[in-house]
Amino acid sequence: MTAVQTARSTRSGPQKRPRNRDWLHGLLMSAPAVAGLVAFVGIPFGYAVVLSFYNVRLGSPLAPSFFGLEQYRRLFTDPDLSGPFLRALLNNLTFAVVVVPLQTGLALALAILLNRKLKAIGFFRSLFFMPVVFPMTLVAVIWRLILARSDQGLLNSALHAVSFGNWGAFDWLGDSATAMASVIVLSVWQGVGFQMVILLAGLQQIPGELYEAAELDRATAWQQFRHVTLPGIRGTLVFVAMLTSVLSFRVFDQVYVLIHGGGLDEDATRTVMYQAV
Template identity: 45%
Template sequence: MTTLLPRAGARPPGRGPRTAARRRERLTALGMVSPAVLLLLVFFVVPVVLAFALAFTSARLISPTPAHFVGLRNFTLLFQDPVFFRSLLNTAVFAAVVVPVQAGLALGLALLVNTKVGGTNFFRTVYFVPVVTSMVVISIVWMFLYQKTGLVNHLIDTLTLGHLHGPDWLNDPSTALPAIIFMSVWQGVGFHMVIWLSGLQTIPADLHEAAAIDGADRWARFRHVTWPGLRATRTFVLITITIDALRLFTQVNVMTQGGPLDSTTTVVYQAVHAGYTQQQTAYASAISLVFFVLVLAVSLIQRFLTREKD
């Protein structure tokens, strides 16, 4: 049966209270989003575009002459700079160690804490304390702990009954980066423990019970129930740890300033050194772009790999 009555949507435009209300809704919505959009434009979109644009110019932070286009000069300089390669290498080493170690330890902690015994909340809170503490404060306190006659070496002495003596951790090119790695994992592991825990809690308890009834031992239950259940969490943990690792700056700036002998310099440290200390905004933008490409590549590769396996 057809009807000749016009449907609500077919009303001619520009008339009636409905259209006026629509227009008001639209205008109000624009008013509501505009502060956020404006701020994001000024403090996100413009600087991101500038990162791309300035990398091909001679811009300096403070300069009497205006910047001009220089083509790929900043990039050719960058790829001839041995310190930049050292910073790429250090950043890669840092990430290569921190990602598996921190992800693994965090999962271990999550499993350890995720029991019905009680005290879950207490231990979770305690392991989380370094996460809410400033990295600057942590770096300064650990500088004291890492001294030649500091607490860490006293502890090594005591535990090995005086057989082993620790080095001057932060002033030795071969131990400075490992010392920073250890401290960074110690600081960040509680964060990822919490992420793993929230993943563990999404796995239905009856799955574990069913597996237990079928005679699966703990390891079998972990392999066949827990691990597959953490698929989404796994991708997230891997990507966030990797990107955080690539951003390494604060610890280095406070503890070693890239030394000794460039053994702890990193990509972001080099960018800040060039762009702020030496005021070479253009060169720093080129480094920032390389950093961004790195971050993007890593997250795409990880997303692809974690998707592929499952």
């Protein structure tokens, strides 16, 4: 019995040391990233939470006064504040619920389409990625010209030509039924290329032998996608969905430009970030 215990102890001893050493190495390698995350995200976020309990006025010589939960109470009970805030929060949720699955699904479809060894495939990848390079302010100005309410708007002009003059000028930005849809379309158009590149990198990490084995088993294209592609990029898909969700709650540039320069319906498209600014 003693010999067995001695043998077990000698076996477990060398195994624990490499594990502890790997854990220490991983901790040291992640320390710069963790330090940056704490310094540039954690501390500012905590400071913002603390400031929310104070009455702070930029440029005022008066010292900040402690308000406690008074500002939160007014945010949900004061009609002058709660109405616009809740409307902005609802618009943000609507934007996120539509954009996250739509943009992620479209990015995945484009990544699969461009994950091929064809001539000039690099050109098409660059073409789909190009809108990401444009600033959102410039994108909003471009789409303001496309969706202009007059007959000079590109979309209205195209529909007028296709319908042989039967289509009248429609206010895409000013109508509450299409204002949010317009913001969603231009946001997806500008950002889908970024998610596409991330998913394309994930697709290229899947070993080709898995697809060859699936073809030998006579798996259909849908079965290969379901049992080979999706499991291979599950982590990448989760990352893309989380990143898109975070960015969808930071919508500001396109809404601000279209409201102040394109006649966008403010009540139908105001967001929490826009309301705060």
